[in-house]
Amino acid sequence: MTAVLGVVIVLLLLGLVMQHRKSRHHSRQFTYIHDKLDQILSQHSQERLLVFSSSPELQTLLTDVNRLLDLNHEGIARRNKLQKSMRQMLANVSHDLKTPLTVVLGYVETLLQDDDMDAEERERLLRMIHRKAGEVITLMNTFFDLAKLESGDHELPLSRVEAGEVCRRNILAFYDILNAKGMDVAIEIPDEGCYIRGNNEALDRILSNLLSNAIRYGAAGGVLGLKLYSDTNTVNIEIWDRGKGITEDHQDKVFERLYTLEDSRNRVYQGSGLGLTITKRLTEQMNGKISLVSVPFVRTAFTVAFPRLKI
Known part of the structure; x- marks a missing residue:
């Protein structure tokens, strides 16, 4: 009876030791996962989590985390593309508005500085100012049209x-x-x-x-x-x-x-x-x-x- 009890105690101790070692192994794995995930997110890298484990639960968790990382990578790529597009758009809008407005200001300065300008030349410059101002309005309306279309608030009656x-x-x-x-x-x-x-x-x-x-x-x-x-x-x-x-x-x-x-x-x-x-x-x-x-x-x-x- 004593021998049997001793065997049981030994087996229990072995089980506890193995459980402890397994727990420590999982703890190290989770620490690695945490540190690696923090590194991936802080550096915006394209890496994925790779951990070798016999635990089906941990494998499932890693699969889900990597799916979330993929979505995060896609979101970062879309955001970077949008930011680049917005910078380019602002540069182009500034240029496209600046060009006709610069012409308008030049004509206005000419009209203000030349008191002796004949009526025919003055009318020609005023017509040019009118045309360039129209270009600016058309350009701005075009931007507003696109903004309405892309906002999703403008529905076409079909x-x-x-x-x-x-x-x-x-x-x-x-x-x-x-x-x-x-x-x-x-x-x-x-x-x-x-x-x-x-x-x-x-x-x-x-x-x-x-x-x-x-x-x-x-x-x-x-x-x-x-x-x-x-x-x-x-x-x-x-x-x-x-x-x-x-x-x-x-x-x-x-x-x-x-x-x-x-x-x-x-x-x-x-x-x-x-x-x-x-x-x-x-x-x-x-x-x-x-x-x-x-x-x-x-x-x-x-x-x-x-x-x-x-x-």
Whole structure:
């Protein structure tokens, strides 16, 4: 009986020793996890926690912590990108507002200092001041428009819209400009109606932006095309030209806010770099998508696609 009791005591002691060693091992592991996690967060590094453990509970905890680290890394990347975008935007806004305002101030100083200026020259300068002031107002309104679109507070009222009618109306609005530039026009609009659930004013602005873009940057190609086509589920409007186009490494950037590459087609508004950004936001608010395919001096095409509304 005494021998059995001794064996039991020995086993209990061994169990306590092993439990103590296991507890110390887990304690060291948790200390390492704490220190390593603190280092990763303080240094904003891209590391993940790696701990070898036979404990399923600890492995589950590590998996969850690493998932949170991945989310944190993504958040940091988005924040850094946003901060860079905001700095670039502020620089561009300052430049784009400064340029016409500097011209206005120069004209005003000329008017104030030259008392002997003849009436014709004075009127010319006043007209220039008026035009430049108009550019500033247009630029500011464009920024406000984009701010409203991106805030999510500006919802477009949607109704049944016949896309062919909108296409005809917009291409006719640019007839004089196209004629003056000597550009040929290739129009493909089917006789049967192509209906979408959209907003007439927003669709007008989308097409106006894309047509202006094609004329401004595609005039060298000598032709502008507008094609409306549909399939079972989608109505597509394609506007294309054969101008200098957009190289492949810049095609994914042209819809970014204030993308200001000198060769970018994104500067629909003088100096704003917001034309294609607004176009994309308006398209998305009508449940559509916009895409770009460009081979310089061969064919550059912007296509907006909307869900087809069954008659």
